[in-house]
Structures are given as C-alpha cells and as structure tokens.
Amino acid sequence: MSERRDFLKQATLSGAGLMAAAAALPAQAQDAHPKPYKGPHEMVKGVKIVSIHQADGAETLGVVTAKGVVDIRAVAKKMKIQSPYTLDELLQQGNAPGFYAALKAADKSGVAYLDESKITHGRLFMNPSKIVCVGLNYKAHADEVGMKHPSVPPLFNKYNNTLAAHNCILKIPSPDISYKLDYETELLIVVGKTMRNVPAAETLNYVAGYCTSNDFSSRDLQLETPSVQWMIGKTLDQYLPIGPYFVAADLVGDPNQLQLKTYVNGELRQNSNTSDFIHNTQAMLAYISKFWTLEPGDIVITGTPQGVILGYPKDKQVWLKKGDVVVSSIEKLGDLRFTLG
Numbered sequence: 001m002s003e004r005r006d007f008l009k010q011a012t013l014s015g016a017g018l019m020a021a022a023a024a025l026p027a028q029a030q031d032a033h034p035k036p037y038k039g040p041h042e043m044v045k046g047v048k049i050v051s052i053h054q055a056d057g058a059e060t061l062g063v064v065t066a067k068g069v070v071d072i073r074a075v076a077k078k079m080k081i082q083s084p085y086t087l088d089e090l091l092q093q094g095n096a097p098g099f100y101a102a103l104k105a106a107d108k109s110g111v112a113y114l115d116e117s118k119i120t121h122g123r124l125f126m127n128p129s130k131i132v133c134v135g136l137n138y139k140a141h142a143d144e145v146g147m148k149h150p151s152v153p154p155l156f157n158k159y160n161n162t163l164a165a166h167n168c169i170l171k172i173p174s175p176d177i178s179y180k181l182d183y184e185t186e187l188l189i190v191v192g193k194t195m196r197n198v199p200a201a202e203t204l205n206y207v208a209g210y211c212t213s214n215d216f217s218s219r220d221l222q223l224e225t226p227s228v229q230w231m232i233g234k235t236l237d238q239y240l241p242i243g244p245y246f247v248a249a250d251l252v253g254d255p256n257q258l259q260l261k262t263y264v265n266g267e268l269r270q271n272s273n274t275s276d277f278i279h280n281t282q283a284m285l286a287y288i289s290k291f292w293t294l295e296p297g298d299i300v301i302t303g304t305p306q307g308v309i310l311g312y313p314k315d316k317q318v319w320l321k322k323g324d325v326v327v328s329s330i331e332k333l334g335d336l337r338f339t340l341g
Contacts (some may be wrong), residue, residue: 029060035082041296043192043208047103049087049246051122051165052114059122059165060085064245068113069276075109076102078296087246088127091192091208091297098226104251121166124211124242130298131240133215134284135230137303138276144311153279153287156233166243169341170216172322173236178218179222181320181340184304185262185270185328188213188242189281191298194248197288203285206294210255212336214241214262214328218308218320240301245334251333255281257306260305263322272305313336 010036048064052071061084075084076098083102084090090099106113135154136142141256142149164170172181192208215234222233252258262270274280276286279287284302288294309317320326328336 001195002134006193017256025178037082037084037093037095037098039095039097040172041193043094043296044090044096044099045248045250047248047250049090050116050244051087051124053122053165058085059126061087062091062114063155064116065107065113069116070103070106071111071114072102073336074111074164074184075106077135078111078294079105081105085272086126087124088297090133091190094296103109114164114314119170121243121248123165124246125163125297125299127160128297128299129295130292131160131162132288132294132298133158133234133293133299134279134301134303137278137284138272140272140276140304140306141304141311142278144306144308149278153284155241155288156230156234159241161237162235164238164241166241166336166338168238168241168338170238170241170338172320172340173218178221178233178236178319179285179319179340180224180309181268182217182309183262183264183320183326183328184215184217184259184308185330185336186215186301187258187260187274187281187333188305189255189285189300189302190246191294191300192249192296194293195285196293198273198286200282200286203282204249204255204290206285207255207281208254208296209246209276209288210252210330210333211242211246211299212244212333213329214326214336214338215301215304218239219309241328241336241338242299243334243336247333258333260330263308263327264320264331270305270307276305277302280332289326 050062052062062069073085081102083098133156188211190208193206195206216239218233258274322341
C-alpha cells in the first residue's frame with residue numbers, strides 16, 4: 001500500500017510539473033488554433049503580406065494597407081476569428097475566408113495599425129515542404145560563366161535551415177570553411193494549389209504569388225570541393241533570405257517581365273529582366289511538376305541574371321565580406337535587404 005501511495009503521489013507531482021511546464025511555454029507554443037480549418041482550399045488575391053517578428057518570438061502575418069500594416073493574429077484573437085496566423089498556414093491550409101475576415105475586421109477591432117518602417121520582419125516562410133531551385137536560367141548569365149544554355153532546367157534544392165528574413169544579419173561562415181561568398185538575386189514563385197504533371201499553359205493558375213529572394217552561395221564550397229558540392233555551397237544556414245513581401249499573383253501580372261537589380265554597399269551589380277529567362281515561369285513549373293507533386297506553400301527560386309562575382313574575371317573577383325550590405329530588388333515585389341555578419 002505504501003508503494004502505491006508513493007506512486008500516486010509521484011504521479012500527482014509529475015502531472016503538476018507538466019502543467020507548470022506547459023504554462024511556462026512561449027506564447028506561440030500554447031497559442032494553437034482550437035479547431036483546424038476544414039473548409040475549401042482557396043488562394044489569396046489582392047494582398048501584399050509581410051511577416052511580423054512578434055515580442056513573444058512568433059513570426060506572424062501582416063498585411064500592408066494604405067492605413068498601415070494589419071496585425072492579423074492580433075485582430076483574429078481580439079475578434080475571435082478563425083484565421084491563419086502565418087503565411088505557411090494560409091498557403092498550406094487554404095483558409096482564405098478566415099484571413100479575409102480578420103483583414104476586414106481590422107477597423108472594428110481597435111487593434112492599432114502598425115508603421116511598416118518600425119516592424120521587425122520575421123521569416124515569410126518557415127516550413128515549406130519543398131524548396132526547389134533552378135540553376136543557370138538566364139541567357140546572359142550562362143554566357144558570362146562560359147556555359148551552354150541548358151536544354152531543361154537544372155534543378156537542385158535548399159532546406160528550411162536556409163530560410164532568412166528581410167533585414168536579417170546573415171551570419172557568414174568562418175574563412176576556413178568558406179570565403180568566396182556571392183549574391184544571386186532571384187524571383188521566387190510560391191505554389192498555391194497542388195500540382196502534378198501540369199501543362200505549361202496552365203501552370204500560372206497554380207501560383208499563389210511571388211517574392212524577392214537571394215540564393216546566397218559559397219562558390220568555393222559549390223565548385224572547388226571534391227566532386228563539386230552544389231548542395232554544400234547553397235545550403236548553409238540563412239542562405240536564402242526572402243522578403244520583404246509576399247505579393248499575390250494577380251497584383252504582379254506577367255512574371256516573365258520583371259526587372260531585377262542587386263546592390264552591394266550601394267553599388268549596382270546586377271541589372272536584368274526575367275524576360276532573359278532561358279526557361280520561363282511556365283516552363284519551369286511544368287518541368288518540375290513532372291517529377292514531384294508541388295504542394296501549397298512550396299517555393300521555387302528561378303535562377304539569377306548576369307553580374308554575379310563568379311562571372312567576373314578572376315583578377316577582379318572581390319568576394320563578399322562581413323559588414324557588406326546586399327539589396328536584392330525585383331519590380332513589384334520590393335527590396336530585400338540583408339547585412340553580412
């Protein structure tokens with residue numbers, strides 16, 4: 001009997017400890033939606049979205065409006081609206097009605113609009129199921145590095161550890177690991193509906209929106225390690241800054257007619273247009289969907305134009321270093337900024 005009493009006492013104490021531990025969890029860990037969304041999957045339209053890095057550590061949806069940025073999580077909680085809190089949730093669950101309801105309720109909620117210039121940006125994407133990358137996809141870039149135009153899109157991948165936010169400090173590796181650091185401004189495609197083996201002419205119907213991104217690269221790891229290690233050179237932590245916006249596809253129009261620029265410490269380094277794609281947006285998505293099922297929230301980065309450091313003559317290759325500020329700019333999608341630290 002004494003053993004049984006000791007067991008029950010220990011179980012009670014353990015249960016109390018678990019309850020206390022749960023109470024001590026960060027707010028975002030406890031702040032689960034009470035009911036998962038079960039409605040029809042819908043893509044959003046007509047919005048420009050940012051990610052807000054909240055005081056509790058969460059990275060949540062914000063919508064840019066003429067009045068300021070709407071904090072969707074704050075409005076949804078105040079008005080008890082079943083809305084997604086993150087862009088991943090919005091894309092993957094497809095709860096556009098809940099999202100729109102929270103956006104519409106912003107004025108009535110009493111939640112203050114945020115000054116975009118004063119928010120701390122979070123990551124737009126935290127958990128896509130796939131990050132598919134297309135290499136060597138601009139005619140002039142292939143020419144500058146002395147490679148043939150590929151007959152099909154060359155594909156590789158990144159991982160979620162590479163995802164980084166607008167205005168981040170990108171922590172570069174120590175020089176003994178890598179020092180040939182290079183920028184690559186790229187259009188990022190965001191998948192909005194499940195697609196598999198979709199004809200090129202229909203692929204844009206599956207696109208939710210677009211972002212500015214930078215396929216940051218370690219050229220020495222990518223090209224000079226034994227057997228040529230593209231994966232290592234492309235997938236170190238924070239090697240895919242994205243932002244500042246997710247822009248819905250209907251606001252962007254033709255993705256094959258967008259101007260791209262890269263600045264390093266204010267100096268223009270890349271200046272091109274997606275019209276120089278070797279494989280345009282439709283061709284890339286059709287090709288990729290032959291091999292994998294692309295799911296809502298998956299992202300595809302589409303290659304970089306000429307002007308990368310790798311394309312300079314070897315005696316003029318000055319690699320990026322700590323303290324450099326890189327700005328990737330894409331027409332209609334905004335200027336992504338990050339600093340090497």
